[in-house]
Amino acid sequence: MGTVHARSLEPLPPSGTDFGGLGEEAQFVEVEPEAKQEVLENKDVVVQHVHFDGLGRTKDDIIMYEIGDVFKAKNLIEVMRKSHEAREKLLRLGIFKQVDVLIDTCQGDDALPNGLDVTFEVTFQFSYGTKETSYGLSFFRPQPGHFERSFSANVYKVTGQFPWSSLRETDRGVSAEYSFPIWKTSHTVKWEGVWRELGCLARTASFAVRQESGHSLKSSLSHAMVIDSRNSSILPKRGALLKVNQELAGYTGGDVNFIKEDFELQLNKQLVLDSVFSASLWGGMLVPIGDKPSSIADRFYLGGPTSVRGFSMHSVGPQSEGDYLGGEAYWAGGLHLYTPLPFRPGQGGFGELFRTHFFLNAGNLCNLNYCVPMGVQTGDRICDGVQFGAGIRFL
Amino acid sequence: MSLVAEAFVSQIAAVEPWPENATLYQQLKGEQILLSDNAASLAVQAFLQMCNLPIKVVCRANAEYMSPSGKVPFIHVGNQVVSELGPIVQFVKAKGHSLSDGLDEVQKAEMKAYMELVNNMLLTAELYLQWCDEATVGEITHARYGSPYPWPLNRILAYQKQWEVKRKMKAIGWGNKTLDQVLEDVDQCCQALSQRLGTQPYFFNKQPTELDALVFGHLYTILTTQLTNDELSEKVKNYSNLLAFCRRIEQHYFEDRFKGSLSLRLS
Numbered sequence: 001m002g003t004v005h006a007r008s009l010e011p012l013p014p015s016g017t018d019f020g021g022l023g024e025e026a027q028f029v030e031v032e033p034e035a036k037q038e039v040l041e042n043k044d045v046v047v048q049h050v051h052f053d054g055l056g057r058t059k060d061d062i063i064m065y066e067i068g069d070v071f072k073a074k075n076l077i078e079v080m081r082k083s084h085e086a087r088e089k090l091l092r093l094g095i096f097k098q099v100d101v102l103i104d105t106c107q108g109d110d111a112l113p114n115g116l117d118v119t120f121e122v123t124f125q126f127s128y129g130t131k132e133t134s135y136g137l138s139f140f141r142p143q144p145g146h147f148e149r150s151f152s153a154n155v156y157k158v159t160g161q162f163p164w165s166s167l168r169e170t171d172r173g174v175s176a177e178y179s180f181p182i183w184k185t186s187h188t189v190k191w192e193g194v195w196r197e198l199g200c201l202a203r204t205a206s207f208a209v210r211q212e213s214g215h216s217l218k219s220s221l222s223h224a225m226v227i228d229s230r231n232s233s234i235l236p237k238r239g240a241l242l243k244v245n246q247e248l249a250g251y252t253g254g255d256v257n258f259i260k261e262d263f264e265l266q267l268n269k270q271l272v273l274d275s276v277f278s279a280s281l282w283g284g285m286l287v288p289i290g291d292k293p294s295s296i297a298d299r300f301y302l303g304g305p306t307s308v309r310g311f312s313m314h315s316v317g318p319q320s321e322g323d324y325l326g327g328e329a330y331w332a333g334g335l336h337l338y339t340p341l342p343f344r345p346g347q348g349g350f351g352e353l354f355r356t357h358f359f360l361n362a363g364n365l366c367n368l369n370y371c372v373p374m375g376v377q378t379g380d381r382i383c384d385g386v387q388f389g390a391g392i393r394f395l
Numbered sequence: 396m397s398l399v400a401e402a403f404v405s406q407i408a409a410v411e412p413w414p415e416n417a418t419l420y421q422q423l424k425g426e427q428i429l430l431s432d433n434a435a436s437l438a439v440q441a442f443l444q445m446c447n448l449p450i451k452v453v454c455r456a457n458a459e460y461m462s463p464s465g466k467v468p469f470i471h472v473g474n475q476v477v478s479e480l481g482p483i484v485q486f487v488k489a490k491g492h493s494l495s496d497g498l499d500e501v502q503k504a505e506m507k508a509y510m511e512l513v514n515n516m517l518l519t520a521e522l523y524l525q526w527c528d529e530a531t532v533g534e535i536t537h538a539r540y541g542s543p544y545p546w547p548l549n550r551i552l553a554y555q556k557q558w559e560v561k562r563k564m565k566a567i568g569w570g571n572k573t574l575d576q577v578l579e580d581v582d583q584c585c586q587a588l589s590q591r592l593g594t595q596p597y598f599f600n601k602q603p604t605e606l607d608a609l610v611f612g613h614l615y616t617i618l619t620t621q622l623t624n625d626e627l628s629e630k631v632k633n634y635s636n637l638l639a640f641c642r643r644i645e646q647h648y649f650e651d652r653f654k655g656s657l658s659l660r661l662s
Contacts (some may be wrong), residue, residue, distance in 0.1 A: 064566050195548060203463055207471065214457030217548045255545045321474075 042207025047079060048106045048115040063090075064102050069348040070118055079103060083118055090120065134158045149180040157220050164314045166205035166323045167212075169297055170197040188224045191252065194218070196297050206321035213298045218256040220249035224303045230268060235338065235355060241266040249298075250289060257289040258298060276355075280365075280395055283331040300365060307395050308332050309362040317365030332363030361395060399548070413490055417472045419443075419450050420458045426542045427456060430620050431521040436468040438612025439480050443605050444648040446492045455545035494604045502599060506606045509591060509598070514605075516584040518622050519569060520577050520627075525564050526560040528574055529624045574626075582630045585614075589634040597644060610637075611644045 050070055052063065067086045069172060083101045090099050099120055106115035136156035143149040146227040159170045171192035180187055196216050223246055232241030243264040249258030262284030269277050289293045301324065303311035317327045338355040419434040420430040428436070436452075443450045450470065455461065462469040462478045462629070469478035470486075477486045487493070495503060525536050540556060541549025560602055564570050567575075588610060597603045618628050630639060645653055 068566055068568075171506050195551070199460065200463070205477070207474070210476065211455075211457075213546065214460035215548060215552060217545050251547060253546075 004296045043076055043114070044074060044114050045076050045079060046112055046113045047118055048112065049117045051231070052119065053119060053121040067120070076116075079116060079118065083120075087120070117351065146180075148186075149178070152176070161201055162314070163201060163325045164312065165296065165326070166201045166370050167210050167296060168199045168201045170199075171195070172197075183228075184227060186226045186228075188226075190222045190224075191220070191221070193254070196295075198295075198297060206323040208320035208325060209296065209323045216256050216295060216297075217254040218249050218298075219252040219254035220247050220256075220268040222247035222254060229264075235276075236266075236268045236278075237270045238268050240268070255292075256295060256298070256383055257292065258286055258294060259289060260284070260298070262300070272343045273339070275337060278336040278338065279334070280336070281331070281333045282395060284329070286328040288328075294328055296326055299328060300330045301326050302330055302332055302363045302365045308361045308394075309359065316363065316365055327365035328367050330363065330365040332361070332395055334362075335360045363395075411473050413448050413489075413492070414473055415449060417448070417450050417470060419452050419468050419470050420455055421452065421468045422458050423454045423456055423543065426579060428454075428464055429525055429536060429539060429614060430622070431518060431525060432459075432467045433620070434518070434521065434613040434616040435466070435480065437616055438609045438614075439468050439470070439483055441611050442480065442494070442605050443483065445489075445608060445616075446487060448487065448492060460498070471556065480605065480609060494602065494608075495599075497602065498599060498604070500642035506599070506604060507607050509588070510609055511608050512584060512587060513613060516580055519564075519567070520584075521613070521617070522560055522580045523564060523569060523572070523577050524574070524622070524627060526557050527564060532557065534623050548615060578626055578630055583635050585631055585637060589637050592636050592640060594636065597640075599627065604653055607640075607644065611641060614639045615645065 047070055050067055067090075070082045070086050073082045080103065083103060087099045087101050090096055102119040102121065104117050104119070106112065106117050121157070133159070134157060136154060136158070138152060138154045140150060140152040141218050143151070153174070153176045155174050157170070158170045159168070161168050171194050173192060175190055175192035177188055177190035179189075194217070196218060197214075199213050200215075213374075225244045227242045228239070230236035230241055241264070244324070245260075247258075247260040262282070264282050266278065266280040271277055284300050286298060286300065287292055301314035301317075302308050302314040303324075304313040304375045307314075308316060314326075316322050317330075337358040339358075341354055341356055419436070419439060422432060424472060429515045438454065458469070459465065463476055466479050469476055470483060472486070473484070477483050498506065507578075516566065524531055526532060536557075537550075537553040541553040543549075544552060561570070570610075592598055597607045610620050614631055617631050618638075618641060620628075622628075
């Protein structure tokens with residue numbers, strides 16, 4: 001019997017998969033001509049081996065599950081069809097960029113006269129955690145007649161990777177919140193239920209982070225108040241902002257119990273020569289209730305281009321073997337001077353969007369029963385040089 | 396980890412001696428741990444006892460998720476974390492302790508074959524009984540597996556795990572087996588072990604090896620765990636030399652811990 005090649009199909013279309021039957025989609029199936037034409041459909045065959053080339057890191061049971069059916073094929077057409085189906089399943093897993101199938105007769109001592117070898121040649125597309133998907137669904141409804149009051153309900157699944165802690169976190173949650181104004185302040189009351197799954201990002205994660213792996217359920221009530229008198233939320237010239245947030249977790253279900261407070265204060269004053277002086281102060285505290293210690297997913301983090309600058313992302317404070325564990329109490333402050341760009345390029349138009357920024361940042365992050373103020377503590381990861389930051393919340 | 400990194404790590408492992416504070420992690424003993432995990436954990440503990448290496452057992456509700464491979468038990472030695480009996484045997488060997496050094500090549504191959512038999516037959520049968528037999532699932536497994544977690548997380552995790560195990564069963568062809576067929580397989584496995592053991596004290600005559608630890612872990616757990624029915628332990632009880640084998644290891648290596656509870660069970 002000759003060799004059968006199955007040419008690989010085009011890569012999956014971005015709009016989604018559309019799996020046709022063997023006859024519709026396959027480009028060629030070449031059978032090398034033999035002196036005698038055999039009717040291949042009905043010839044009994046046995047699949048003796050299935051090989052995988054290029055498989056370094058995928059766990060065996062994923063592959064075994066997908067290709068199990070190939071062994072059950074009884075004749076050549078079934079082998080081709082089952083191999084095609086297995087190939088589609090492997091591509092659908094999303095971890096291989098390309099899968100080629102080669103069907104050949106068995107060689108070697110244990111080869112049966114009608115034995116076949118099927119080889120899957122695979123090439124990876126990614127091998128590092130981009131299989132995570134995040135999604136959310138929100139329902140928002142302003143109260144009729146009082147449009148400043150609104151109700152919103154959300155369902156979400158969010159996955160994050162935090163290399164500074166060697167941690168991976170997947171949150172699946174529901175929340176419901178109600179916002180309303182009182183005089184000049186805006187209040188939001190929210191209930192949230194989250195199923196958190198924590199895991200190590202690398203085999204070299206510290207044991208302290210490994211101990212936090214697993215599942216927990218947080219059910220919390222929170223209240224947030226915002227007073228904002230600034231003229232703009234991006235590059236404000238005058239006004240002040242005060243945000244106060246408190247969260248109580250535990251008394252409505254779940255196995256996580258704490259009370260958390262944090263606040264953010266920002267003051268802006270315009271000076272001569274179109275400059276703005278700004279001062280900001282952040283602080284917060286997390287107090288676990290009961291004898292269970294706080295979870296790494298609830299603690300505070302400092303450091304990074306939108307937070308205490310000059311330190312790597314979230315790399316301030318308690319750590320173990322290089323993984324940053326977060327802290328239960330923190331404060332951070334910044335003094336800023338914003339001036340127009342030197343020589344005012346693009347004045348009146350594009351140049352107005354950019355400012356020169358002089359700043360002084362300070363901060364401290366610690367566990368509640370151990371606080372050492374001032375200066376760089378051993379272990380904080382300093383970041384020299386230029387840092388760029390884009391974000392919604394700046395210190 | 397890359398091949399180079401693994402070689403490097405095992406070099407480090409070889410250099411440091413076995414510390415006093417080596418710890419073994421498993422699920423909570425009283426309310427949470429299941430038969431199959433208990434068997435695996437006991438096998439590792441028996442192996443380390445036989446090598447005369449001290450180990451402290453710590454129970455954590457999230458032991459399964461802490462493990463680098465997702466399976467219990469795992470040991471924390473120095474700053475290394477190793478899970479499952481196979482890799483632990485290798486790790487311990489890198490530190491200079493081994494139970495199977497005295498065996499020749501043929502015996503080593505035989506030992507590996509019997510260990511595969513236990514893992515493929517006995518362990519799979521335990522998993523089948525726990526997760527695919529409706530009576531056991533409803534009365535024991537779901538309640539135990541989700542016990543450390545609040546509602547609704549306890550239900551979600553138990554169903555998730557059951558779905559995962561059932562999927563694996565299907566992949567290896569056990570999806571359509573009935574309980575009786577599985578018990579038949581257990582019986583055949585026990586028969587093979589019993590024949591190999593014969594009248595010797597251990598599988599390779601005078602000295603125990605990792606195979607003895609593995610077989611002890613599974614058989615002892617089967618004999619001493621209360622399930623919805625006794626069919627599984629009855630299959631093991633049919634073979635008196637296997638019972639004697641379990642008693643022998645219990646007396647030698649676990650005297651103060653189990654205090655002869657196997658004999659109490661069987662009487």
